Amino acid sequence: MHEKLKQRVCEANLDLQRYGLVVFTWGNVSGIDRDAGIVAIKPSGVSYDELVPEQIVLLDLHGNVVEGELRPSSDTPTHLELYRSFAGIGGICHTHSPHATMWAQAQRDIPCLGTTHADHFYGAVPVTETMTAAEIGQDYEANTGVVIVRRFQGIDPMQMPAVLVANHGPFTWGKSPDESVKNAVVLEEVAKMAAGTLAIHPEQPPVSQALLDKHYLRKHGKNAYYGQA
Ligand SMILES: O=C(CO)[C@@H](O)[C@@H](O)COP(=O)(O)O
Numbered sequence: 001m002h003e004k005l006k007q008r009v010c011e012a013n014l015d016l017q018r019y020g021l022v023v024f025t026w027g028n029v030s031g032i033d034r035d036a037g038i039v040a041i042k043p044s045g046v047s048y049d050e051l052v053p054e055q056i057v058l059l060d061l062h063g064n065v066v067e068g069e070l071r072p073s074s075d076t077p078t079h080l081e082l083y084r085s086f087a088g089i090g091g092i093c094h095t096h097s098p099h100a101t102m103w104a105q106a107q108r109d110i111p112c113l114g115t116t117h118a119d120h121f122y123g124a125v126p127v128t129e130t131m132t133a134a135e136i137g138q139d140y141e142a143n144t145g146v147v148i149v150r151r152f153q154g155i156d157p158m159q160m161p162a163v164l165v166a167n168h169g170p171f172t173w174g175k176s177p178d179e180s181v182k183n184a185v186v187l188e189e190v191a192k193m194a195a196g197t198l199a200i201h202p203e204q205p206p207v208s209q210a211l212l213d214k215h216y217l218r219k220h221g222k223n224a225y226y227g228q229a
Contacts, residue, residue, distance in 0.1 A: 001067055002040060005033050006056040009040040009091075012177035016095060017048040019185045027095035028073040031177040032083050034090070037061055041079060043070035074141060081145025082173065086157040091177035093184045096169040099191035100184075103127065104164035110190060111206045113197050117190040118207055118215035122159035125187065126151050130166045144168065159220070162187045 012029040016022045025048070030041035040056045057068035063080055065072065073079070079092045095101075103110050109124040110117070117125075128147040135143040148163050148171065161183045162172045170191075172183035197204050206212075 002033060002036070002038055002058060003053065005031055005038070005040045006053040006058070009042070009056050009177050010051055010053040012091065012093070012181050013042045013051055014048055015178065015181045016093070016184075019181070021095045021097045021181075021184055021188060022048070023096070027093070027097075028075055028079075029091065029093045029177050029181060030073070030076075030079045031091045032089075038066065039076075039080060039083060041076055042073050043068065044073050046070065075144075077139065077142035078145040078148070078171065081142060081149065082171070085145070085149045086152075086173065088158050088175070089161075089173040089180075090175045091180035092171060092173045093177070093180035094169065094171045095184055095188075097184065097188040097191075099195055100164060100170040100187050101168075102195065103191050104169050105167055107166045110164070110187075110194050112212055113194050113204055113206060114190075115207070115211065115215045116186075116193065118212045119219050120183065120186045120216075121162055121190070122156075122216045122220075123212065124206065125160070125162050125164060125190070126155060127164040128166050159216070 009031045016027045025045055028042040030039055032039045037060055039059050043055050043057050055070055057072040058066045060066055061080060061084055075094050082092055107127050109126050111124050112118055128151045131143055131147055144165055161174050164170055170187055172180050172187055174180040174183050
């Protein structure tokens with residue numbers, strides 16, 4: 001069932017290693033078939049070298065496993081919360097890529113300091129608030145999704161396909177699993193560039209709104225709807 005979706009999700013997980021975004025199994029990618037209401041996600045703890053499409057786990061949007069022998073990623077509740085809340089996304093990627101994770105640990109938004117950033121993210125990449133002890137204790141992964149959605153009040157996820165979870169790491173998304181991984185690669189690059197730029201010039205201000213609009217809207221169209229011309 002959903003062999004094509006499992007294949008695409010498996011390939012996107014293997015790309016995490018190909019692009020150098022992960023160490024060990026510190027990352028996972030999922031995809032969704034919205035018509036069927038089925039999410040496909042990497043199994044927990046399985047190394048990328050061994051990963052095959054048959055191991056990809058299928059769930060419904062309530063988190064019930066509908067196919068798969070292995071335990072789904074421990075971040076599954078976060079992925080599910082984002083699919084339920086951000087209607088336009090078709091794939092989600094989570095990593096601990098070092099530079100983006102440094103900004104998440106420092107609990108700082110990544111400012112838009114250049115056109116590379118502006119081409120992909122419409123403004124500063126936001127960091128979430130830290131979770132309360134109750135949120136952590138109750139259900140850490142599900143509440144990670146809740147704090148992401150809370151942070152996106154007033155932010156269009158289709159114009160900002162990335163977030164930094166405070167003290168944890170980045171989540172990115174897109175209209176497909178492979179697009180979510182591409183955004184994770186870009187996020188890691190702009191995180192690295194921003195850290196380096198501010199080390200050279202700590203007072204460097206973000207780009208002007210005119211430059212941000214010029215680059216982001218030119219690439220993504222007037223409505224800046226992610227992934228559509
Ligand atoms: O962030 C964490 C753990 O802190 C997880 O995302 C990472 O270890 C991947 O877990 P899974 O193997 O997907 O269950």
